[in-house]
Amino acid sequence: MRDGYQDDLHRLNRQLAEMADAAAEAMRRASRALLTADLPVAEQVLGADDELDARRAACEEDAYALLALQAPVAGDLRGVLAVVYCAEKVERMGDLAAHIAGTARRMHPDRVVPSELESVFTELGAETAGMADRVAELIRGGGQGGYAELRRTDETVDALHARVLATITAPQWPHDQRVAVALTLVTRFYERFADQAVSVSRRLDFAATGDLPG
Known part of the structure; x- marks a missing residue:
């Protein structure tokens, strides 16, 4: 292994993990804005989305530089390519949180979520x-073993999504x-956010093991 390669790969993974942290915070704030009609918080989420986009670009640039300079093979190549793949998915998670915040801003000063669905959307956000x-x-811990767990959580999100649509x-x-149209869109954003998280965990598992989980 070339000197410095592992340090570079660890740095890439830190960048990706920080992107996931930002996506989680964006979703928390977007959900708060949605449930409370908090316009300043919605604006914060929308403003931070540009920063997450920039983080993705930087992450991809560093990954491609590592590919060009180090020419990794086998498991090392999987690890670098996983960063590129996952950075796109995590950035999309940030976009979806921003869409939720955008709905809160568009409906302001009205609340998007009526009282009878507040508990459902609180759970979706959490x-x-x-x-x-x-x-x-998972990114910080090596990426292995989270896919099945997140698949189960995704099923919970799907059930909440279906509950909103039925209501x-x-x-x-x-x-x-x-109101019905706004809720239809918003619940879809939550559902897609969860799907992206599952996709990331699947690719991380593949990068760690060489086997793509079914």
Whole structure:
């Protein structure tokens, strides 16, 4: 192994883990803005999204430089390529959190989530932010063993997503179409955020073991 390669790879993984930390914080703040109609918090999430985009670009640039200078093979190559793949997914997680915050801003001063769905969206926010936290832990810990766990959490998010859709399409739904459309979009953003986290954990597992989990 060339001198300095492992240090460079560890630095790449730190960058990626910090991106996951930022995505988790973005989701927490976006959920708070959504549930409380907190416009300043929504604006914070939207402003921070540019920074996450820049982190992704820097992460990819460093990864490509490492590929060019060190020409890693086998497991080392998987590790570098996993960073490139996962950086895109984590950046997308940040985008989805920003979409939630954008919905809160667009609906302000009204709250997006009616009282009867507050507990569901509180749980959606907690579950998805927790998935991003877990992704960061997996990156820092070598990447192996988180896929099955996050798949199970994703199933919980899917069930919450289905619960929201069932509620807003029920004949007794008391709110107008504008609210229903906003909730349809927002719950999809949560669901896609969870999917991206699962995708990251799957690629991390592959990078660590050489086997792509099914």
